[in-house]
Amino acid sequence: MITFEDVVKVYPGGSTAVDHLSLELPTGKLTALVGPSGCGKTTSLRMINRMVTPTSGRILIDGEDVAERDEAALRRGIGYVIQHAGLFPHRTVLDNVATVPVLLGRTRREARAAALELLERVGLSADFAKRYPAQLSGGQQQRVGVARALAADPPIMLMDEPFSAVDPVVREQLHREFLRLQEDLGKTIALVTHDIDEAIKLGDRVAVFRQGGRLAQVGTPQELLAAPADDFVAEFVGRDRGLRALSFDSAAGLPVRPVDGLILDDAGRPVGWPGDDGPRDTGGTFTKDDSLRVVADLAIRSPVGVAVRVGPDGAADGLVSHHDLADYLAGRRS
Numbered sequence: 001m002i003t004f005e006d007v008v009k010v011y012p013g014g015s016t017a018v019d020h021l022s023l024e025l026p027t028g029k030l031t032a033l034v035g036p037s038g039c040g041k042t043t044s045l046r047m048i049n050r051m052v053t054p055t056s057g058r059i060l061i062d063g064e065d066v067a068e069r070d071e072a073a074l075r076r077g078i079g080y081v082i083q084h085a086g087l088f089p090h091r092t093v094l095d096n097v098a099t100v101p102v103l104l105g106r107t108r109r110e111a112r113a114a115a116l117e118l119l120e121r122v123g124l125s126a127d128f129a130k131r132y133p134a135q136l137s138g139g140q141q142q143r144v145g146v147a148r149a150l151a152a153d154p155p156i157m158l159m160d161e162p163f164s165a166v167d168p169v170v171r172e173q174l175h176r177e178f179l180r181l182q183e184d185l186g187k188t189i190a191l192v193t194h195d196i197d198e199a200i201k202l203g204d205r206v207a208v209f210r211q212g213g214r215l216a217q218v219g220t221p222q223e224l225l226a227a228p229a230d231d232f233v234a235e236f237v238g239r240d241r242g243l244r245a246l247s248f249d250s251a252a253g254l255p256v257r258p259v260d261g262l263i264l265d266d267a268g269r270p271v272g273w274p275g276d277d278g279p280r281d282t283g284g285t286f287t288k289d290d291s292l293r294v295v296a297d298l299a300i301r302s303p304v305g306v307a308v309r310v311g312p313d314g315a316a317d318g319l320v321s322h323h324d325l326a327d328y329l330a331g332r333r334s
């Protein structure tokens with residue numbers, strides 16, 4: 001666990017970057033630090049690995065004050081990923097990833113073999129290993145940046161806007177891969193972003209900062225969406241927060257109606273809704289593993305206002321109209 005205890009940072013010149021921050025980042029979880037530009041996110045992150053020294057207060061890792069740790073030893077246990085990846089331009093992709101383990105005493109051969117494996121884990125085939133950073137796309141460079149930070153297998157990762165230099169489609173893909181990786185690795189991660197969607201998607205917990213380096217609210221994404229602490233947080237998480245909160249609700253408990261009126265094939269799979277010019281597309285289907293947001297979207301897009309649920313074999317096994325969904329949500333609130 002990383003603990004900020006009443007931490008203040010005032011830079012020379014007088015601007016208060018972080019104002020009495022008390023915050024816990026649980027072990028094995030990703031905590032997103034989010035907020036508008038200049039609200040002290042990066043400063044907070046860099047105080048964890050002592051790139052910045054607090055003016056007052058303490059930062060503890062598993063109860064131990066980082067100020068009392070040997071700086072080099074501290075940083076060996078903390079991976080650091082930044083925007084634009086910050087790769088060594090004159091080293092190959094493989095050596096970018098293998099450098100730190102070699103510095104830590106592994107043989108070059110061992111380090112390179114491990115680096116190849118890591119590159120594969122972040123979605124880069126061996127073909128990329130011999131290239132130089134300039135010969136990669138932005139998204140590929142970010143992947144190498146993540147692989148490099150993971151190479152020393154640090155228990156803690158600090159990530160400063162790691163996905164912001166790439167276009168939305170690539171970012172989405174990196175998010176998915178990163179979540180899968182984190183599910184396996186369970187690192188303690190502090191991730192700085194100004195993008196609330198990214199914070200909500202990736203964070204187990206989200207800490208919202210406001211101007212002047214003050215913490216506005218910390219909680220799970222669900223808590224933030226359901227009960228923003230004040231107008232600032234409400235505005236920051238967005239006006240569509242009710243709809244977005246449905247992303248965290250499973251469709252598993254949603255009652256369904258029997259399948260009726262839908263055209264099915266021989267295996268019971270949906271073909272479409274009856275229409276004058278042949279079957280009308282259902283617009284997709286959902287399963288018990290999907291979120292209520294998916295169900296809402298399907299019901300809204302459906303030509304008849306009904307979302308179709310399918311079982312593991314793809315056969316239709318239930319229907320939900322947008323009225324059913326509204327009743328279900330209203331029933332849960334009362």
Ligand SMILES: Nc1ncnc2c1ncn2[C@@H]1O[C@H](COP(=O)(O)OP(=O)(O)OP(=O)(O)O)[C@@H](O)[C@H]1O
Binds near residue numbers: 013035039041044
């Ligand atoms: N080295 C420095 N010297 C003086 N002031 C600084 C320094 N670094 C940051 N600041 C100031 O401290 C405040 C917080 O900066 P910080 O970079 O931590 O914010 P941030 O939330 O990460 O912003 P952004 O999202 O724009 O990167 C800002 O007002 C900034 O100008």
